[in-house]
Amino acid sequence: MRKEGIAKRGEKNKTTIRKILNYISKYKGMVLASVILAAISVVFTLYIPILIGQAVDQIVGPGQVNASALFVILKKILVVSLITAGVQWMKNHINNRVTYYVVEDIRTKAFNHIQVLPISYLDSHPSGDIVSRIITDTDQFSEGLLMGFTQLFTGVTTIIGTLLFMLSINPVITLVVVAVTPLSFFVARFIAGKTFTMFKCQSETRGAITALTDEMLGNLKVVKAFSHEQEAQKEFEEINERLAGYSMKATFFSSIVNPATRFVNSIVYAAVGVIGALFAVKGFITVGQLTSFLNYANQYTKPFNEISGVVTELQNSIASASRVFELIEQPALKEETGDSCVLGDAQGYVDMQHVAFSYEADKKLIEDLNLHAEPGQRIAIVGPTGCGKSTLINLLMRFYEVNSGTIKIDSMDTRKITRESLRAGFGMVLQETWLKSSTVRENIAYGKPDATEEEIIRAAKEAHCDSFIRRMPEGYDTVLGEDGGMLSQGQKQLLCIARVMLCLPPMLILDEATSSIDTRTEQKIQNAFAKMMEGRTSFIVAHRLSTIKEADVILVMKDGNIIEQGTHQELLAQNGFYTQLYNAQFAR
Structure with missing residues (x-):
């Protein structure tokens, strides 16, 4: 039963992601521009460690510094850094636009869909829960989507680019890095499975507490007239306590992703340092190349932290998006038939x-x-x-x-x-x-x-x-x-x-x-x-x-x-x- 539930949840997540991608496809031109800018940003970012390694090799020892060559390299680093900053700003600007356009489209469609929902649906669902779906859940969704755009593309391209740069320096040390880093994926996947359930319950309970608050505020005079304050407070506290419990569990599982992946990344960095030092001692690589490699090891493992954080945030985002899509996909009123006529000046029979x-x-x-x-x-x-x-x-x-x-x-x-x-x-x-x-x-x-x-x-x-x-x-x-x-x-x-x-x-x-x-x-x-x-x-x-x-x-x-x-x-x-x-x- 548990495996069936997990499989069903996984299929539901895939369906929700496909719906999100369908909304994003409307802005595929901006998405393509973002991907290109992300690739350019990664290339320039990864080029800087090579320049740093070359700069280190120009410093042989006391009194043996090649100042002119070092100065040229430093100028290159400055120019590349400025270009990288500009490209990243343009990429983030595009990502923000795509995110908020998509959220605007979804929120508008949800609100417009309410206008065509049958009265029976509105009568049987708390207005506060519907408001929570359109306002709170779309906000939660936008935060996850924005994080996905800003970090997911960059993270993936950084991993691929870093691998290529490391292979160009030393394939053996690169293989060591690649062999250890999959641990981050296993850790992140295990925790992500736990967080989705908690985030889903958190969204639903948030809708319940919004509905109760809306109901109490709208009928406060009645509550006071019947001295129902204590009962209302107890009901609120019960829902609020459940919300706090789900939020704490969701926060707990999501917060251990970063420390866990950082631990794995530290193992990778230490392995690169030890093996790289042995290779440098034996003359297989220069000290500057070792410096570049250590930078790359850090660059390579950093996206795993970011992607892990994105996966966790996306769990919350998908849970919120699924609630909004549930509203949008509610059966609307039957369309007027083609032979429907307009009632003109009615006589009143x-x-x-x-x-x-x-x-x-x-x-x-x-x-x-x-x-x-x-x-x-x-x-x-x-x-x-x-x-x-x-x-x-x-x-x-x-x-x-x-x-x-x-x-x-x-x-x-x-x-x-x-x-x-x-x-x-x-x-x-x-x-x-x-x-x-x-x-x-x-x-x-x-x-x-x-x-x-x-x-x-x-x-x-x-x-x-x-x-x-x-x-x-x-x-x-x-x-x-x-x-x-x-x-x-x-x-x-x-x-x-x-x-x-x-x-x-x-x-x-x-x-x-x-x-x-x-x-x-x-x-x-x-x-x-x-x-x-x-x-x-x-x-x-x-x-x-x-x-x-x-x-x-x-x-x-x-x-x-x-x-x-x-x-x-x-x-x-x-x-x-x-x-x-x-x-x-x-x-x-």
């Missing part, structure tokens, strides 16, 4: 025929639901919590697709209508408000960006929010903080109402649209709604039955089915479930 739907296959919710709505009708939907009221709205908007049956708008199956045009035909005001970090004006005009100033102000007045907007520091130009900043829940809801009143679509969905508004303002809003609903098919989800007495049709839902329907007076006369709901609210 809505038909639901034998609709069945459930969020989970083994838990039935809506079964054989039938509904017919005429243009201009005000249809109220009432029922106990969990009966399917909001689900009905989700199906109308195609946030979820029906399992069976059909939903038609103006006799057209909604599955044959483009989602964009279908949703543009509805105006929604929900109990849960959403405002973006922007100006009040841009929030009201969210659904109609080309709206004029007069239209925005008129919509705000109709929603009875113009007065408090003008009392704000910059009026309509006031920038709201995250989710409305310091606005009250009622003020946020009024802005959302103004947003719909600006667009005036042919169909409306009001889901507890006035739940956070005071009674006096609600009466005014209801009058504005009544005017707005004239000639528009309107679906009103309400718990307060007093707000739907004037509805043309009231649908009473229970356990996913419409069990009663009629006007307010007709339903009271039936003395059924609606009567029980009404009496529960108004009976003395």
Whole structure:
């Protein structure tokens, strides 16, 4: 089982690396330039030890220094060093550009993919974990990728170049170096296998702690209201402790790579020093060549340290990249079919025929639901919590697709209508408000960006929010903080109402649209709604039955089915479930 797990993990790593290389291939011109510059840099870097060896040979003994030749060699060393520095700067600049372009592409693709993910995926995954994948994991990936670009190419070319230079001086000593250095690979490979698992767990736990923090901050008032601080703190500490454990283990295994490979490299250096000294004593090589060889032994073993560090960092990078790719590869919404049509000026006929739907296959919710709505009708939907009221709205908007049956708008199956045009035909005001970090004006005009100033102000007045907007520091130009900043829940809801009143679509969905508004303002809003609903098919989800007495049709839902329907007076006369709901609210 353990071998199967390792094999599966290895295959997954290879797949992730291939995906990364696919993104990098877009910038193959810059990558090729980086490789060429790396090769030039290595050649010049390795040429310097030869010049140092030649300089040492010009120093025979006291009073026997060939100063003129030594001066020429020193000038060469200076020029070569300057050229090497310039080439390395250009190479690093190119590597940085490639790295950040690739990360930008991946992050952009991940963010864009969220826009086409089904609502079911977003409902079933913590938003904090998704944020962690796009922000934190891509940052971790960029660090590993940058290190790979800056050190991997240079390290490999340095090893190859050093071998060639050492072979040109003395093949026997070169063979000694080559025979000992593979130990570094074995050490690095053993440790890398241990680190990947820890880095993978670290990334996942980091996503969990981000999700918890995001959830607690977003609902801090609820946490405090129910005195849940200690439980939240315990949960945070438990996840934080797990994160610390994985991080410590990952850091421990990754930190022993360098000392272990340095130990092997010291053995190589000592072997070269001893054998090279014996060869120098016997006259097979000069003292200058021995100096060059020692430099090369150091140059040859140094990349192994760097590559080992890169391999360890790449384990973290691959673990993070795999989480981002998992998000990108989540099945998107089904593409619109070629025969999908655009819903133009909808009249407002809505038909639901034998609709069945459930969020989970083994838990039935809506079964054989039938509904017919005429243009201009005000249809109220009432029922106990969990009966399917909001689900009905989700199906109308195609946030979820029906399992069976059909939903038609103006006799057209909604599955044959483009989602964009279908949703543009509805105006929604929900109990849960959403405002973006922007100006009040841009929030009201969210659904109609080309709206004029007069239209925005008129919509705000109709929603009875113009007065408090003008009392704000910059009026309509006031920038709201995250989710409305310091606005009250009622003020946020009024802005959302103004947003719909600006667009005036042919169909409306009001889901507890006035739940956070005071009674006096609600009466005014209801009058504005009544005017707005004239000639528009309107679906009103309400718990307060007093707000739907004037509805043309009231649908009473229970356990996913419409069990009663009629006007307010007709339903009271039936003395059924609606009567029980009404009496529960108004009976003395």
